[in-house]
Amino acid sequence: xxxxxxxxxxxxxxxxxxxxxxxxxxxxxxxxxxxxxxxxxxxxxxxxxxxxxxxxxxxxxxxxxxxxxxxxxxxxxxxxxxxxxxxxxxxxxxxxxxxxxxxxxxxxxxxxxxxxxxxxxxxxxxxxxxxxxxx
Numbered sequence: 790x791x792x793x794x795x796x797x798x799x800x801x802x803x804x805x806x807x808x809x810x811x812x813x814x815x816x817x818x819x820x821x822x823x824x825x826x827x828x829x830x831x832x833x834x835x836x837x838x839x840x841x842x843x844x845x846x847x848x849x850x851x852x853x854x855x856x857x858x859x860x861x862x863x864x865x866x867x868x869x870x871x872x873x874x875x876x877x878x879x880x881x882x883x884x885x886x887x888x889x890x891x892x893x894x895x896x897x898x899x900x901x902x903x904x905x906x907x908x909x910x911x912x913x914x915x916x917x918x919x920x921x922x923x924x
Contacts, residue, residue, distance in 0.1 A: 794846050795860030797908055801838055801839040805865060806829065808915045816872045824873030827918055832866025834914045840892015840905040841899050845883050848897045859889030 812819065813828065819827065840858040847854050866881025895903070 790845075794842055794863030797808065797904070798839065798842050799836065800908075801842075801911055804912060804915050805835055808919055809869065811919050812869070812872060812922070819873055821873060823921060824870070824877040825880045827872070827921075828866055828870035828877045829884035830914055830918060831869040832862050832881045835913050836862030836885050836888025837895070838911045839891045840889060840894075841896035841907045844893035844896020845899050851893060851897060855890060855893045856897075858892050859886060860876055862886070862892075863891035870874045870913060889918055 808831070815888050834859060839861055840854070843854045843858055844851070862885030863882050864883030864885070866883075869879075870878035870881030899907075
């Protein structure tokens, strides 16, 4: 795995952490419907993006990559879902499960252009999540 893939992967987690800390500070403004969207989008886009990068970097270890990415996406969905209530936690877990299984499948067949697209998509989605809460 080259250095650029590691940098891209670490940037995903940095953006995810920054978004979570921002949303945690204003969690009392998040309604149930917005919380469900936040939980499903965060787990879905992280599962897809991390799965594409790791699936492309390690295509011969497909089973291990799928398990790792699925666990990462489920944990992120649960963390973001816990900002609101248990129903949003469940939505985040289910969204993370689906994206964690799909991401490595796409990643095995992806090229660098698609990884770039997933990276831009992740940054835009997490930016939209931060801007979606009205203060």
